[in-house]
Amino acid sequence: MTAMISQLFLQHYWWIIVSILASLLVFLMFVQGGQSLLFTLPRNNIQKTMIVNTLGRKWEFTFTTLVTFGGAFFASFPLFYSTSFGGAYWVWIAILFSFTIQAIAYEFRSKPNNVLGRKTFDMFLFLNGSLGPFLIGVAVATFFTGAMFKLNIMNQVRWATPWYGLEALLNIRNLTLGFAVLFLARINGLLYIINTIDDDELAERSAKALIRNSIPFLIFFLFFVISLIFSSGFAADPITGGITVEKFKYIHNFIQMPFVMVLFLAGVVAVLFGIGITVFSKSHSGIWFTGSGTILAVFSLFIIAGFNGTSFYPSLADLQSSLTITNASSSQFTLKTMMYVSFIIPLVLAYIWYAWKSINNSKITEEEMNSEEHKY
């Protein structure tokens, strides 16, 4: 029995780690959000250069978080990794493609003889900035809306549509979360630009753009949340592991885990507060609130997707193939070993914080752009 409890504990522990990584990833996609504004936000070239450089100094964090999110998911819930990646092929390939073109774009865009030309690399940044958050939002939405897969007795995946994941784009709820994540990333991008670039005109333009992006964000986000409240979820029997459809599953999860609901509401309030102080009192610190709000809200959404006997990857093609944190996880030994490794995460966060501060301790200015040797 102790082994059972302990395995269950570890599965929950790892779902929390995965959720933290996911929430950090969505926050860090402020880099992508900023990139998606590259052609519309700056009024002149120097503003564009400053935007590219303030985002460019952070792109690696987003990228590394995405990679680590993938690695941690593989290690802790390998059945999800093999099922979703091996089945919803096109969605994941499109995400990867959009991140590949980002990785070189910063370094190459302003280097002489880059063959493809600066415009191409800026287009790469724009594509990654728009498609990355949108597609990741769509992929995460399938945690609630389900996917078309079947597992055989050897746990090998067969996709039930010839579209290999593209069918997710036909579901209105998936699209809504995709757009909500995209506009949230743009909001965070704008707030980060306001916070880190010393240019009054750019700050003013960003604040205006913030209003234009907040409205669609709220519409899409509310639509998704309301649909979530009224939707059924796939519940797993704690003893047999059998999956049944439960009406109002997610609202039950919020009620049965009130702490998560509080986190979620606090997150939403913080997001709105950050937007509010920027728009109404011209504050430059909105990113602190909206950023932490993003982390809280995404984290709590992940928790209600996986905790309380919920299937976090429901199968629409074969109910019993649905994945839960219990049936998709690694062995107890692996989860425990990995848990020891995860104890180092606070140290990692600490040095990231320290290094980040030491680079961001002064705002980016026009003068710096003219004198900096390593400029994007």
Added chain:
Amino acid sequence: MIDNIDLSLVDWSRAQFALTAIYHWLFVPLTLGLSFILAIMETIYVKTGKEEWKRITRFWMTLFGINFAIGVATGIILEFEFGTNWSNYSWFVGDIFGAPLAVEGILAFFLESTFVAVMFFGWNKVNKKFHLVSTWLVAIGANLSALWILVANAWMQHPVGMVFNPDTARNEMVNFWSVLFNEVAVDKFLHTISSGFLLASMFVLGISAWYLIRKREEQIAKKSILVAGVFGLLSSLMVAYTGDASARTLSKVQPVKFASMEALYDGKSNAGLIGFGILKDADKKIGGKTEKEFAVKIQIPGLLSVLTGGDRNSYVKGLSDLISGNEKLGLISTSEKIQNGRYSRDVLTTYKNARLNNDSSKVDSLKKVFNDNEFQNRYFRYFGYASVDKPEDVIPNVTASFYSFHLMVILGFLFIIIFSVALFLLFNGTISKRKWFLWIALLSIPLPYIASELGWLLTELGRQPWIIQDLMTVSKAVSRISTGSVITTFILFAILFTGLLISEVSIMVKQIKTGPKH
């Protein structure tokens, strides 16, 4: 589980993975080595306080940055391709293979990416010492990243530290340390990072030689040659040493790959080491496969026996021993392995069906069979053979294995000579005048790239048909998606990577021509 699949799906999936891996490996070794060279140069700058060392460091750092970005770009695809294209593999081994990948992300990637930002942008923002520490941490982070993925790869060559769980139909880790300190992993890690050091040293040496040919930046070029020469010579010796250790381990854990890379069909004692050889088709066949023989060869008598077994009389196993079995050596034949593999597969299938039908007495008795040592050691260890049709199918492409191995070794020895000559000429003060050597150094830049890729070709082609030695073949591991999808993504990636490579090389050449900033 025993469904037939389209072979072209396997081929295209392999092609896509190979494409990504080969491109990725064009950039990673330079990152591994140049990061340490930067750290050494910056250390000299901080110790001596001489501004020209800062200039040297910053120049090579610019080139590092260009190369680094594209390595990262290709790396993310590789990580996820385990899932997208090899999903059955990912499930079958995810319990073991996933852990190193996650550790890599948590321990290594963040170290690298956090401090690379300080390294690039911190010159005027943080103090000298913190900057130097950051540069070292980038080097350590980059090489730690290599550690974990190589541990994962080593496990595919020599799976250890796990047991198969019939309930989940996967292998589960029982000993993390034996996965980490797998003898293949230790050799592979040291061999791979030292080859990266070597490659980066040749890169620095070759470019510096070009400056000397052009009579530009003489001081910077000579100082760079000093660092690259010493680091390169040490690394090339370490490459040779670890390469030898790897080959020895290989002869024990992957004897078929070993015999293939030596093109050794008939085992023998007093076996010679082939220094150089050209293969042709022989009249003999193993099963349906034509054997190869030497049209030309230069060999050192007895040395292969000495290297693998310690003395001239020791017997080196050939492919025919390994395929047909050899009672004297206690080797069972491949056809027996196939039978044993099929038996273990049948037991597993019966077990799964009993589970499905809730036949608890059958489940219990079969579970006992699974936990039995005899079953594990005699049958289940050959589980993968269940999907092998003919015994000769377990022989990899001998020609590819032989040439990739031997060319790599020949190049390896050439590098030792080049670095030694560079240091000799530098110390006697004549290097700027030796145009012939400067040209050799410049033209040698591509050679470590070739040697390094050949090493991987041997590692991966030599393991065929296995994705995990003896446990799973590539055709069982592949994701069951449409071949058309994989062909499409292959073409997309081929165009993208090639475009990026052209752009990268062009930027790099331009930066080198521009030279260090004043």
